[in-house]
Amino acid sequence: MPHTTEWTMRLHLFEDDDGTTRAHVVLDTGTTALTGRGTAHCHPADAYVPEIGDELAAGRAVENLARRLLNTAERDIEAPRIVNTG
Template sequence: MSHTAEWKVRLHLFEDDDGTTKAHVVLDTGTAALTGHGTAHCNPADTNVPEIGDELAAGRAMHDLAHQLLNAAGNDIQGMGAHQPGTREPAGWPM
C-alpha cells in the first residue's frame, strides 16, 4: 500500500524585552492542526544572545509538539482496538 502526504510546519519566534523567547510551532496535516509551545529565559547575568534563546525555545516547542503527536498516534492505535502500551501483546509499529 502506497501513501504520500505533505504536512506543513510553521515556527513562530517572539522575544520580549525581558529576555524571554517564546516559540509556537504549528503542524498542519490538512485535516488537523497541533501547536507546540516552548520558552527560554536569558539569565540577567549572561550575555543576551538571541540565537541561543531562539534555539532553546524552538527546540522545546518541537519537543512539546512531538509528545502531542505521539500521544495522538497512541490514542488512534487504541481507537483501532489495539492493546494499551505496557500489556503483553504489542500494537502498532515498533520504534
C-alpha cells in the first residue's frame, strides 16, 4: 500500500566565545520528535573559519540523530505486535 508523509528537521547552531560550535537538530515526524547533538572546537592555532565549525557540528548532530533514529527503528522491529484478526 502506498504511503507518503513529510517529516521536518530543524537545525540550530550556536557558537560560544571559546570557539566551540554546538548544533542541535530536531526531527519532527508528526507523531514523535527525535533530537541529535554535535559539537566542534576550533583549535587555537587554526584560522577562524566559522563555516567549518558549523559544518562539523551540524554533521555530528545529524549523525547522532541518525543513530537515534536507527535505534528507534530497531526497537520497533523487535517489539511484539498485536495482530487485529477482527
